[in-house]
Structure formats: structure tokens, C-alpha cells
Amino acid sequence: MTVKITWARASARRLERQFLDTPAGTGTPVADVVASMLAAHAQVLSAAEVSVGVRAAGRTRTDVRTALWQADGSPASLLKTHGPRGTVHLLPTRELPLWSAALTAIPGTGRFAPDIRLTDAQATEVVAAIADALDGRTLTIDELDEAVVARTxxxxxxxxxxxxxxxxxxxxxxxxxxxxxxxxCFGPNRGRKVTYTRPPRFTPLATAEALRTLVRRYLRTYGPATPPDFAKWLAAPGGWATTLFETCAAEGGIEEADFEGTRAWLAAGDTSFPEEPVRGVRLLPYFDAYVIAAQPRETLFPGAAYRRALAGGQAGNYPVLLVDGVVAGVWHQRRRGRRTTVTVEPLGKLSARQERELDERAERVGEVLEARAELVIGKVTSGPHA
Incomplete structure (x- = not known):
């Protein structure tokens, strides 16, 4: 019998499983928190720090940076590198065998013109040159330019x-x-300059095993979900994702669910959901994993939120206010020295209880960023990704 799942129950489980319902306890390794999110978007590192910090009691940006780089600049328990969608993410170092095997198996889209595009052989040669140039070294992009050309x-x-x-x-x-x-992967900045280094060596998982594992983990974190949801999360071809789900289903690794009348999928046997809906307010930063991956987007961003908190339908460009598990506003923080002003623009009226909780959430953002936060409820004038 196909299990039937409502949005309220799915939302409650998604928030619970990545520590947005109840933050991970003090002392939980930062890498475990990132693993629960299936990677943390880190194009702007401060946003990644907030993503991790609001999910982990007592953790601050210093804990994230300590997990990223050892004293000599080599990678520690986290890596800052290219993850889902080819964008910069934090990944647990121990999960490189999984992520590398799965992400490199996604078919490319060939977005460059033929006279610009590298051939497959040239691309392989360049990747090998990068690995050699960064072996035991930390280089800026200009230094890496010279090293790659010298080797190719x-x-x-x-x-x-x-x-x-x-x-x-x-x-x-x-x-x-x-x-x-x-x-x-990324190394510590050299002044204002970004640097790169080479991660610890590892043996990738077998491709089929990695893809099966990633599908099941995605469904455990963000399910019920459809192949198009998975494809959007990875920026992968839709047909490829559909075939992958069919293979996983045939092997018994995933099972069907009725998600608000839509045919969706769960990891096999993973059919337990909370009975009570999620309550309360939360502040999530730019490109937080939850707002990127949780679908359907029209339900997560209901009504006015779809117009205000998305940029051309794309999630993540605005930090968002969640109220009872759905987007109900946007926010922005501006730091001056040891203080930061957190301006929150709700799209509806908040109760007195919600305003008190919002003040606590803003204070927590300040703690993560190691600043003293001041909450202002009003219009956010900054544009997307400001």
C-alpha cells in the first residue's frame, strides 16, 4: 500500500532531520551537521557559517573555520570545494569518496561554444595538471594559471x-x-586572495553505489521527492534523474509515496513521519540547503513569499524568515565592528510570541558571527544576494 504524506508532516521531518527543529547538541562535530544538510552552500562563507550555526548549539564561525583548515592550511574535517550544481559548498572530508563518484557521474550540459570548449581529453589533462600543481601546495588563482599552462x-x-x-x-x-x-579544494585566504590546495587522497566509491547512496540520502533528508526535484537540486538532466530513480526502485532501494496527490519517492522503509506540524520562527541565510532542496517550491514559498523571496523563481538569493515551516519573510544583516543589525521583513503580522522568538533567533545569528545582534523589524531594502 502506498504511504500518503502531507506537506505538514514532510516539512516537520525535513526540519527535524537537519537540526532545524532542535539544534544539534553542544559538542556535535561541525562535519556531522553539514552531513545532515547534504552539503552547505558556501559561495559566501559567512552564509555557510550561519547555516551551520543555527543548526548546532553553541557553534560559531570559528568552529566552522577550525573544521575547514588545520594550522598548516591543509584540509581538516570539512572541505570548501565544488559540490552540487558545480557551486561552492562545504562537504565533510570523510564523504569525498561518495560525493566525488556521484557528482562526476552527472552528464555535462556542454554550455560553452565549440571553439571555447575543452575536449574530453584536454579536460582530463587539465584536471590532472591541477592535482599535480596543488599537491602539497597552496596557490592563488594566478599562480594556478601559470602552473596549469606549464603542465599542459x-x-x-x-x-x-x-x-x-x-x-x-x-x-x-x-x-x-x-x-x-x-x-x-579551497585553502585559507592569502590576505584578500583566494587560494586552492589539494584534498587528502581518497578512493572514490563505485559509481553505481555512490549514485544509489546519494539518492537514498537525498530522500531521507528531503523526501518525499520526485526525479525532477532531484535533478533540480543537482542541476542534472531530467531524463538522467528519472532513469536513476527507476533503477533504484527496481533494486528495492526506494519506494513510492503519495505526496499531496503527487507520485513521489522515499528511501525504502523510511516511512515514519512526525504527527505534529512544525511550529516557530527561524532565520535561514543566503542559499541555505533547506530552501534550495525542499520541494515543491510553490508550497515552501506560498503566496506573497513566492514573489518577494525568490529571484526569477530561484531560491536562495534572499535570506528567509520561516514561520511554521514555510517562508514568511526576508531578512538582511549588516555588520559594523562587533555589532550587527538584523533587519527582518515579515510578510504578515507576527504574534507577540513569534516576535519574542524572532529576537532570540536574531541573537543566535549574532552569536554565530561572533557579534552582538540588534533586531529591527521593517523593510529590507537590499536586493537579491546583496
Missing amino acids: GPWAGDRVMPAFQDLWPRWRQVLHRAGQSGAL
Whole structure:
């Protein structure tokens, strides 16, 4: 018999499983919190620090940075590298065998013109050159440019790749592939300059095993979900995701569910959900894993929230206020020295209890960022991803 799941129960379980219902206890390793989210978006590191901190009691940005880099600059229990969608994420170092095998198995989209695009052989050569150049070293992007060209040839350095009103060297189009394959990760900044190094060596899981595992973990964290949901989360082709789910179902690793009248999927046997809906307010930062992955988006961003808190339908561009598990406003924080002003724009009236809880949530954001927070309830004037 197909299990029937409501949005309220799915939402409650999703929040519970990634410590948004009750934060992880004091002393929980930062890497365990990141694992519960299936990676933390870290294009802006302070946002990742808040994502982790609001899920872990007592943790601050210092704990995240300590988990990222050892005293000598080498990776520790977390990696900052290219994860889902090719974007920069924090990943547990111990999970590299899984992530590398799964992410490198996703078919590419060939988004560059033929005269710019690297051939498969050239891409493989560049990734190997990056791994060699970063072995035991930490380099800036300019230093890595020189190292890659020296190991491959002038063709890799041709400035033909459009990027931010500039042209980058041809080889950089596979920078994300190098990160996903384990050839590269971020190191500590050198002043204002970003640096890269090489993660610890590892043996990737077998591709089929990695993909099966990732599907089941995704469903345990964000299910019930559909193949298009999974494809959107990974920026993968829809047909590929559908075939992958069919394979997992045939092998007995996942099972069908009725999710508000839609055919969706759960990890096999994982059919227990809370009976009570989630209550309370929460503040989630830019590109938080929950708002990116939880579907359907129209339900997570109901009514006015869909217009106010999304940018062209894309989630994550605004930090969001959750009320009872759905987006009900946006917020922004502006830091000045040891103080930060947290401005929250609710899309509806908050009760006195909710306002008191919101003050506590804002205070917690300040603690994570090691600042004293002041809550202001009013209009957020900053644009998306400000």
C-alpha cells in the first residue's frame, strides 16, 4: 500500500532531520551537521557559517573555520570545494569518496561554444595538471594559471572563456570538475586572495553505489521527492534523474509515496513521519540547503513569499524568515565592528510570541558571527544576494 504524506508532516521531518527543529547538541562535530544538510552552500562563507550555526548549539564561525583548515592550511574535517550544481559548498572530508563518484557521474550540459570548449581529453589533462600543481601546495588563482599552462600547453591559457565582463583562461571551465573529482579544494585566504590546495587522497566509491547512496540520502533528508526535484537540486538532466530513480526502485532501494496527490519517492522503509506540524520562527541565510532542496517550491514559498523571496523563481538569493515551516519573510544583516543589525521583513503580522522568538533567533545569528545582534523589524531594502 502506498504511504500518503502531507506537506505538514514532510516539512516537520525535513526540519527535524537537519537540526532545524532542535539544534544539534553542544559538542556535535561541525562535519556531522553539514552531513545532515547534504552539503552547505558556501559561495559566501559567512552564509555557510550561519547555516551551520543555527543548526548546532553553541557553534560559531570559528568552529566552522577550525573544521575547514588545520594550522598548516591543509584540509581538516570539512572541505570548501565544488559540490552540487558545480557551486561552492562545504562537504565533510570523510564523504569525498561518495560525493566525488556521484557528482562526476552527472552528464555535462556542454554550455560553452565549440571553439571555447575543452575536449574530453584536454579536460582530463587539465584536471590532472591541477592535482599535480596543488599537491602539497597552496596557490592563488594566478599562480594556478601559470602552473596549469606549464603542465599542459599554451592552449590551456587562451583567454577565451567569458566571465564577469572579462575573459578567463580556457582551462578554468573545468575548475568545478577539478573540485568535484578531488583534485582541488579551497585553502585559507592569502590576505584578500583566494587560494586552492589539494584534498587528502581518497578512493572514490563505485559509481553505481555512490549514485544509489546519494539518492537514498537525498530522500531521507528531503523526501518525499520526485526525479525532477532531484535533478533540480543537482542541476542534472531530467531524463538522467528519472532513469536513476527507476533503477533504484527496481533494486528495492526506494519506494513510492503519495505526496499531496503527487507520485513521489522515499528511501525504502523510511516511512515514519512526525504527527505534529512544525511550529516557530527561524532565520535561514543566503542559499541555505533547506530552501534550495525542499520541494515543491510553490508550497515552501506560498503566496506573497513566492514573489518577494525568490529571484526569477530561484531560491536562495534572499535570506528567509520561516514561520511554521514555510517562508514568511526576508531578512538582511549588516555588520559594523562587533555589532550587527538584523533587519527582518515579515510578510504578515507576527504574534507577540513569534516576535519574542524572532529576537532570540536574531541573537543566535549574532552569536554565530561572533557579534552582538540588534533586531529591527521593517523593510529590507537590499536586493537579491546583496
